[in-house]
Structures are given as C-alpha cells and as structure tokens.
Amino acid sequence: MEPLIEALASTDLAQVMRNSRWLYAAVSGGHVLGIALLIGAIGSLDLRLIGLWPAVPVEMLARVLVPVAVSGLSLAMMTGLMLFLAGPADYAQMSLFRVKLVLIAVGTGHALWFHSTNSFDGATVALRRVGVTSLIIWLAVLGCGRMLAFAG
Secondary structure, rough: OOOHHHHOOOHHHHHHHHHHHHHHHHHHHHHHHHHHHHHHHHHHHHHHHHHHOOOOOOOHHHHHHHHHHHHHHHHHHHHHHHHHOOOOOHHHHHHHHHHHHHHHHHHHHHHHHHHOOOOOOOOOHHHHHHHHHHHHHHHOOOHHHHHOOOOO
C-alpha cells in the first residue's frame, strides 16, 4: 500500500494540489458543491420515500432528483480524489477516512440496488425502510467527511 501512496503523492497533480492555494480552494469548493447536490437531492427523495409530500409522485420526483444526485456524487468523487492527492499518506492512515469510503460504497450500492429494482410501487413500509436506510448512510458520510477536518 505504501508504494501506491508514494506514487500518488509524487504525481504532478498531487504536487500542484499541495502547492496551489487557489486550486486547492477551488477544488474544495467543487467538493462542497458536489456534496450539496448529492445530499440535497438524495435527502429530498429519501424524505419522500419516508412519507413526506405524499401528493408528489415518487417516480416524478426521482426522475428529476436522481440525475442531480448522480451528478453531485460524480463531482464529489472527482474533487475528493484531487483533495486526497494533496495528502494521501495522511488520509490513508485515518480510520475515519476509511469509514467514509466504506459508507460511500455502501450508499452507492444501496442506491444502485434500489433503482435497479424499479420498486417505487412497493409497499409503503418497504419504501420507508429504503428511505430511512439511505438517509442514515448519507448523513453518516456527511458527518465523517466533516469530522475529517478535526481528526488526525
């Protein structure tokens, strides 16, 4: 693992990320934007699945919000990788960072599983369970990410 971390740390992009205050700030802003898009969209959809706004059809809301969530996740992952490159050895040793990555994988897998089943017509209890689970996972990701600034 150490050779990989050292190789990542020595890339041109990693060096630029470490040495350019403004690029780092811009990438960090892009990361926050991606997170906002992801959590805003998936949180709203999860709240609908839990039972809020019953007059709004879930399928219609999902048609609008899922692409926003996917765009947010993509942006957050791309910018997150760039932020990681600024200090890969530091991040790799932080258990909180590893927990965050596992939660992102679990949240993404949960969403892919749910959307691949097209089960918006399922029982209300099942949809609520899916919404609560998703909301807990993504809020935990958000919490872990925020706490990284204070850990280590």
